[in-house]
Amino acid sequence: MNISDASRDSGLPAKTIRYYEDIGLVKPGRLGNGYRDYNDDDLHKLRFLQRSRGLGFSVEDCRGLLSLYEDRNRASADVKEIAKSHLAEIERKISELQSLQKTLSHLVDACHGDHRPHCPIINDLAR
Amino acid sequence: MNISDASRDSGLPAKTIRYYEDIGLVKPGRLGNGYRDYNDDDLHKLRFLQRSRGLGFSVEDCRGLLSLYEDRNRASADVKEIAKSHLAEIERKISELQSLQKTLSHLVDACHGDHRPHCPIINDLAR
DNA sequence: CATAGAGGTTCCAGCAACTGGAAGGTCAAG
């Protein structure tokens, strides 16, 4: 299976798939003409990557998850640890953004948004 | 005032202040020895930048806000517009993260996290 | 058989917003 079929199958752009090969995540075989040739195992990994990246795991986390995925003797605790710390990071980001949202929405509400220069938003930024 | 004092005053790292000069945001004068020399106006702008960056505005948004800040004939509507679209972006990110959080916390809860290989997280990623 | 077009390949550059580090100039104190 060539790269455009692998792309369709996995939902990942061909460029991304080549990039993942560059950084050592999925290494397909090669045909006589130099074209990449993806087997079932490669396709499983690509789908795994698109799903885990979609859940916001970093590429390095994905590398770890992928090797656990392939390790028949893994401890589920190791997987859970990665997921828990990612979850904590997400929750940290959410509260950071919520705090920004609160501040900004107050400022936006306070601003008349007309042709005059007076502006509570600017005043706050300049304080 | 030299760069380390400007850094202390604004709360921005000296490296960042130099970077802001590179990209044309705050251009201090220079002393005979080549050292940067920050005046009150420069310091106001640096504080403005640290506050607006702290609210998550992109550097390009900050450039726009800074020029509105300096424009005595600005329309507050222009400021409000920038802030509103930033706020919308923040809200988009929050809901995206909340959706990830929901999925991930379900998966984490479902995983025993022991020495055995069975793992609902891996199973989900591999589906 | 020539050629056009749709694939594939590699490699280099760029995005955002800094940050670290090297190599070297300047200044005040002891």
Place this chain on the structure above:
DNA sequence: CTTGACCTTCCAGTTGCTGGAACCTCTATG
């Protein structure tokens, strides 16, 4: 005169791709 803390510039690296150039390969058609 030296030490140490400043300052300067410039280059490289970060994350995770993405766009583009230059070139190769395959298939279908006139």
